Amino acid sequence: MNLQSKKNKKELNPNVSVDCVIFGFDLDQLYVLLIDSGSTEAFSQARMAVPGDLIFDTENLDEAAIRVLRELTSIENIYLEQIGAFGDPNRIGKKDSDREWLEAIRAQPEARVITVAYYSLVRMPNFNPKASSFAKSAGWAPVKEVFDLAFDHYDILQAGLEQLRRKIKIQPIGFNLLPEKFTLSQLHKLYECILDKELDKRNFRRKILNLNILTNLDEKQIGVPHKPSQLFEFNEENYKKLSKEGFDNFGF
Amino acid sequence: MNLQSKKNKKELNPNVSVDCVIFGFDLDQLYVLLIDSGSTEAFSQARMAVPGDLIFDTENLDEAAIRVLRELTSIENIYLEQIGAFGDPNRIGKKDSDREWLEAIRAQPEARVITVAYYSLVRMPNFNPKASSFAKSAGWAPVKEVFDLAFDHYDILQAGLEQLRRKIKIQPIGFNLLPEKFTLSQLHKLYECILDKELDKRNFRRKILNLNILTNLDEKQIGVPHKPSQLFEFNEENYKKLSKEGFDNFGF
DNA sequence: GCAAAAGTGTTAACTGTACACCCATGA
DNA sequence: TCATGGGTGTACAGTTAACACTTTTGC
Numbered sequence: 412m413n414l415q416s417k418k419n420k421k422e423l424n425p426n427v428s429v430d431c432v433i434f435g436f437d438l439d440q441l442y443v444l445l446i447d448s449g450s451t452e453a454f455s456q457a458r459m460a461v462p463g464d465l466i467f468d469t470e471n472l473d474e475a476a477i478r479v480l481r482e483l484t485s486i487e488n489i490y491l492e493q494i495g496a497f498g499d500p501n502r503i504g505k506k507d508s509d510r511e512w513l514e515a516i517r518a519q520p521e522a523r524v525i526t527v528a529y530y531s532l533v534r535m536p537n538f539n540p541k542a543s544s545f546a547k548s549a550g551w552a553p554v555k556e557v558f559d560l561a562f563d564h565y566d567i568l569q570a571g572l573e574q575l576r577r578k579i580k581i582q583p584i585g586f587n588l589l590p591e592k593f594t595l596s597q598l599h600k601l602y603e604c605i606l607d608k609e610l611d612k613r614n615f616r617r618k619i620l621n622l623n624i625l626t627n628l629d630e631k632q633i634g635v636p637h638k639p640s641q642l643f644e645f646n647e648e649n650y651k652k653l654s655k656e657g658f659d660n661f662g663f
Numbered sequence: 664m665n666l667q668s669k670k671n672k673k674e675l676n677p678n679v680s681v682d683c684v685i686f687g688f689d690l691d692q693l694y695v696l697l698i699d700s701g702s703t704e705a706f707s708q709a710r711m712a713v714p715g716d717l718i719f720d721t722e723n724l725d726e727a728a729i730r731v732l733r734e735l736t737s738i739e740n741i742y743l744e745q746i747g748a749f750g751d752p753n754r755i756g757k758k759d760s761d762r763e764w765l766e767a768i769r770a771q772p773e774a775r776v777i778t779v780a781y782y783s784l785v786r787m788p789n790f791n792p793k794a795s796s797f798a799k800s801a802g803w804a805p806v807k808e809v810f811d812l813a814f815d816h817y818d819i820l821q822a823g824l825e826q827l828r829r830k831i832k833i834q835p836i837g838f839n840l841l842p843e844k845f846t847l848s849q850l851h852k853l854y855e856c857i858l859d860k861e862l863d864k865r866n867f868r869r870k871i872l873n874l875n876i877l878t879n880l881d882e883k884q885i886g887v888p889h890k891p892s893q894l895f896e897f898n899e900e901n902y903k904k905l906s907k908e909g910f911d912n913f914g915f
Numbered sequence: 916g917c918a919a920a921a922g923t924g925t926t927a928a929c930t931g932t933a934c935a936c937c938c939a940t941g942a
Numbered sequence: 943t944c945a946t947g948g949g950t951g952t953a954c955a956g957t958t959a960a961c962a963c964t965t966t967t968g969c
Contacts, residue, residue: 426678427750427777468775472750496748496779498679498724523720525679525779527748596921613923614959637920638966848948865950866932889946890939922965930957938949 423465425522429475430463430564432494432528432571433483435535435551436588438597441604442535442551443568444483448512448561449548457508460561461568462549463526465517476529483549490532490587492578494570498525502563509561530571532587579605582654583624586645592628594640595619624650675717677774681727682715682816684746684780684823685735687787687803688840690849693856694787694803695820696735700764700813701800709760712813713820714801715778717769728781735801742784742839744830746822750777754815761813782823784839831857834906835876838897844880846892847871876902 433444445459462483466475473491480489503524504510513520535551554572559565579585585601586593599615619625625643632639685696697711714735718727725743732741755776756762765772787803806824811817831837837853838845851867871877877895884891 424678424775426676466750466777469752471752472748472777493747495745496724498718498779500721500723523676525718525724527750527777594921611959611961612921613961616922617924618958632921632967634968635920636968637918638922640921846948863932863934864948865934868949869951870931884940884948886941887947888941890948892948917969919967920965921967923963924961926960928957928959930955932953932955934952936950938947940946940948942943942945 422467423518424468425465425517425519426524428463428465428524428526429472429479430461430526430528430567431476431479431491432461432530432568433480434530434532434554434571434575434588435538436601436604437535438600439604441554443554443557444538444549445552445557445560447548447550448508448515456557456559457506457561458512459552460512460564465524472527473529476527476531480531484533484538486533486537490584491529492531492574494528494530494567494574496525496527497563497567499563502526504562506561512561526567528567528570530575532575532584534588534590536590576606583622583645583650592630592642592644594632594642596640598643622653624653674719675770676720677717677769677771678776680715680717680776680778681724681731682713682778682780682819683728683731683743684713684782684820685732686782686784686806686823686827686840687790688853688856689787690852691856693806695806695809696790696801697804697809697812698735699800699802700760700767708809708811709758709813710764711804712764712816717776724779725781728779728783732783736785736790738785738789742836743781744783744826746780746782746819746826748777748779749815749819751815754778756814758813764813778819780819780822782827784827784836786840786842788842828858835874835897835902844882844894844896846884846894848892850895874905876905 435442435444444462446462448458448460462479464475464479466472470478472493476491477489480491481487500523504513504520510520538551554568557565557568560568575584579602585598585605588601589597595616598619599610599612602615603610624646626646628642628644630642632642687694687696696714698714700710700712714731716727716731718724722730724745728743728745729741732743733739752775756765756772762772790803806820809817809820812820827836831854837850837857840853841849847868850871851862851864854867855862876898878898880894880896882894884894
């Protein structure tokens with residue numbers, strides 16, 4: 412649910428929404444982008460939600476998710492994957508703050524709404540919240556510190572996390588969370604954050620390098636108070652070749 | 664879309680349906696349950712669809728899928744898993760026969776409908792189509808012989824197949840397609856059919872037995888013109904233990 | 916020279932894969 | 943006695959997992 416005015420809600424399908432779990436990474440921990448209803452209730456996580464909106468009858472589900480992402484981040488070409496549909500009759504409007512929010516943003520706040528959830532991976536520094544529609548209302552929260560959200564969004568977040576964990580083991584999608592140039596240690600840390608467990612440094616490096624999907628840029632970090640690291644970039648060509656041959660497992 | 668009369672469609676949500684890809688196995692090949700619109704067009708696969716229906720606003724998505732399954736099979740406790748949501752604006756009504764069908768079954772045949780797809784595994788011999796609502800209209804088709812379906816149901820079938828293939832490698836859900844007592848050869852054949860490739864007999868047996876989720880019933884086949892096989896059953900208790908410890912891979 | 920992270924190889928255990936013959940039954 | 947599918951073990955190759963020290967930089 413975004414915070415557009417009620418006016419043009421007539422064109423929106425009252426029964427179907429999309430919600431986007433947008434993940435970011437600051438080289439230290441995993442974040443999720445949340446919006447705040449700014450409700451009259453005391454500040455709490457129950458006032459926060461992942462961004463989403465009702466769909467237009469003229470767009471498909473992916474397009475609706477892309478629209479929501481664009482409104483928030485003004486980034487195109489974002490990695491996006493469907494999590495699935497959530498449709499409990501009482502999934503929204505269980506709590507008082509949910510109902511207050513719905514009344515503020517929905518032409519038909521009582522309507523039955525099923526939502527199609529997506530997750531998305533973005534480079535946090537490129538993230539540029541549009542002050543107009545989301546001033547003071549959008550921000551990053553460390554995934555580990557989120558314990559509750561509005562509506563059924565906590566369940567959606569957990570489902571997104573699980574799918575990300577499953578997927579990152581068999582496809583190198585993590586690059587979408589890193590800067591274009593990154594070090595193996597940063598990639599290593601990213602995998603540890605997503606999978607929430609330690610991975611052996613030497614084994615990690617060997618496996619990821621053996622996939623031949625990284626290009627060593629022969630550049631070094633500068634200004635770091637320790638041995639500077641080599642910088643790498645993701646090699647999409649080699650990855651496409653690899654995908655066609657098919658590979659099953661990074662083995663983490 | 665099932666073939667109920669239009670009468671009680673008012674209670675149905677006009678924008679959201681569920682569709683069920685129901686798989687069966689006859690110890691020789693994999694089947695999918697299709698219904699026939701009985702349209703005036705020449706008989707073709709484009710007239711067939713997987714069963715589905717609009718949802719009621721009082722039920723959740725799983726319940727809607729279970730309702731569709733119950734109407735068709737009168738079996739409870741069916742293995743059921745969500746595939747995902749399909750929502751192209753023109754996903755239904757592309758072909759003339761699609762539109763004819765929609766007009767026959769929908770109170771609002773022009774409505775935008777997104778569908779939540781499920782797949783389900785059933786024991787074919789237990790399948791008992793209800794003559795009342797599906798007389799002559801429901802039947803099993805070998806998955807390998809399906810090349811086209813009404814609406815976007817061919818895409819949904821393929822997505823269901825892919826998910827089944829992914830899932831059967833990491834969870835022993837195949838038992839839902841076999842009789843309660845089965846032989847290792849039958850299980851072996853099932854895996855080969857689903858994955859569409861040959862699997863080494865000795866390696867298959869070793870792996871599946873090492874999971875300790877089968878109970879040898881100390882019973883033999885009777886009346887077979889060859890060495891009779893041991894019969895096994897699925898051991899749910901051991902499986903639950905195993906699931907909790909977590910296992911990643913059957914390794915096929 | 917010290918703190919901090921980068922970078923590097925080897926071994927042992929395990930897992931997957933390939934492969935061929937004898938067995939029990941009904942006809 | 944023959945045809946049919948059931949049932950079994952081993953050896954090799956590849957993969958994973960565990961583990962510790964040296965290097966380069968900024969301060």
